[in-house]
Amino acid sequence: MSIETRLAAVDRAADKYFPTERDDQFLLRLNRLLARDRDGNPIASPRKDRGTGEAQGLFVIEAAGGGNTSLVKNGLKEHPLLQSNGEGHMPWIMLDAAPSPATTKALGLDILYKTGYRDVSNRETEQGIWKLLKHRLVLLNTVFVCIDEGHDLLGAASPFEIRNMQKRLKNLMQGEGAVSVILIGIGELQHLAAYDDQINRRYQKLAFDDISPVRDARLLKGILHTMCAEVAIDAPKEPDLIERLVHASRRRFGWFIKNTLRALEIAALAGASRLEKVHFAEDWAIQEDAEVGKNVFLSREWSKIDLSEKPLPPRSKKGC
Template sequence: MSMASTNPHQTVADLRGMYIKTARDDLLRTQLDRLLQCNSDGQPIPRPVIFTKTGNDEGDTRGVVLVEGAGGGKTSLIHHVLSTYPALQSDDSECRRWLGVRVPSPATIKALGLEILRASGYPEVSSSRKEWDIWKLVRHRLQELGTAVLWIDEAHDLFRAGKQVEDILKMLKSVMQGPGAVIMILSGIDSLWNIASYDDQVKRRYAKVSLPAVSAASHEGQLVRLMGKYCEKAGLLPPPSSDLISRLVFASRGRFGRCIENIIAAIEAALLRGDSQLAVEHFAEVWAMHEGAAPGKNVFLSSRWTEIDLSKLHLAA
C-alpha cells in the first residue's frame, strides 16, 4: 500500500523510518541465542551464559565483535535486533535489558564510562573521578538495571585514542565478570577486529561477525525487491534500467546501507520533480551531488562506469 503524501519530504522521511529485515539480522540473532541462558521451555531469558566457571572463579560472559565497512548499515542493524529481540524487552521502566552507546569524543575509556552512565539515566558524575571508580559505578549501574547486553558502537575510535589496547580490553572485561556481568557487543569498521584480537584470549572471549559486502551477483534479486517496495510506498513505478542494480552496488561501494540511502535519495529527486517513475537519471543527479563527481565520472551515466576510480571522483577527467 502506498504511503505517499502530497508532501515529498514527509514521504521520504517515512521511507527512511522503514526497516527492511534481511538475512543479516539472523547473524546477530544467532549470536544472542548462543550467549543468553534459556528457560525450561528453551526460550532465551535476559541472563548471560557464564563460561569457564571453575572452583572459586565466578566465570565470565562472552561478547561479539561485529565489523563492516563505513556506510554498511551495521548500526541500524544492531539497534533493530536489540530492540526487537524478545528476551531483551521489558515493560519495567527501571529495567534496561540492553544498553547501547557510541564512543564519545574524546574517545577515552573514562569518557566512555561516563557516557554509559549518562545513557543509563545515572545522575551526573564528575569527570575528575578516577577511571576505575567510574567503571565500578558502571558495573553497579548495569547490575542495578538488570542489563544483559552492553553495545558499544564505533568501538574502533576507542582503540585509536592512544591508550594501550590491553588496558582498554581489561576495562571492558571487568563488566563481563562477576555479579551483573553482561554480554559485550563491539561494532565498528573492518580494522576493529584486527585491533581487538591481538591475542588468543581475546579471540576466545569474542566471536567475530563480519557482514559481507553486497554484490550485484548475489544481491540483485533482493535489491530489486527492496527498490520495488520503496517505489510502491512512494507511489512511483520502479525503474526500467536493466543494469541499474550493478551500477547502484558499484556506486555504493558494495555497502548495503549506502545502497538503501542512494535508493531513497533517488526517490526523493523523482518526487520533487513530480515524476511518476523512478529512473537512472534520478540516481545520477543525487549521486553526483553527494559525491562531487566530476563530469564523465558519474557511475549512473558513463558507458564505462566499471573503470571509474571512486577514490578520484572530484578530479577532472
C-alpha cells in the same frame, strides 16, 4: 499526489527497516550469547563460561556504510527477551559512538549516562566510575552493552591505554552484574583483539560480506520496488540500474538504501511518475561532485570507475 505529500512519504520510507538474511545471522549470534533454561530456550541473562563464570562478547564487523549499526539496534530492539518492563529495567544499552578522546574514564562516564545516572562528577576517579557503573548494570538487569564505532576505542591511544580499555571491557563481562559486550565497527576492530589472546577468545566475530548485484539481485530489486511503492512512484525499468547502484554504493547495503532514498527525493521534487537513472545521476553529481564521464549512472564504462577510498593528502606545514 502533491510534491509535499511525496516528500513526506520519502521521510517515512527512510524510517522503514528492511530485514535481510543478515538479521537472521545476528539473531543467531545474539541468542548464543544468552543463557538457556533446562529445555534449551534462551533467557534474558548473559551466558557464562562454565569454567570462568565470564560472559562472552561479540564483534560485529563491516565496512563503513554497510548498515550494521541499524541491524544491531533493530535486533536488540525487537528481541522478545530484551523488552523493558518499565522504569528501572534496561535489558540493553547502546552507545552511539565511542567517546572522543577514547579514554577508559570517558567510556565509563558515557555508559553510565546511558543508564540514566547523571549524579556523577567529572572529578570522580576512573575506578569509582566503573564501580558505580557495575552497580547500575546490576540494578537495571542489563544483559547487553553495545558500543557503536568500537574501532575508535583504539584511535590514537597508547598501548597502555588500549590494554586498560581491554581490562575495563573484560571487567564488564565478569562477576556480579556481568553483561555481554557488543562492539560494532569496521575491520580495524579486529586489531583490538590482536593485543590479547584472551580478549580474542572472549569475543565471537560476525563479519558481513559486501552486497552483490548478482547474488542479491532479487533482494535488492525487491527493496527498490518497496521503497518506490512507499512514495507512490513507479519503480525504474533500466536493466542495468541495480548493477550501477551497487557499484555506486561501494557494494555496501546501507549506502544502497541511502542512495535510493536521495534519488527518490529528487524524483519527488521533480514531480516524476517513475524513478529513473537520471535521478540517481543527479544525486551522484551532488554527492560526489564528479564530472559526467565519472558519473556511475551516466558513463558507458561505469564499471571501470574506481570508487576505492583515497588517502587524505598530507597536511601542509604551518606557514607554507
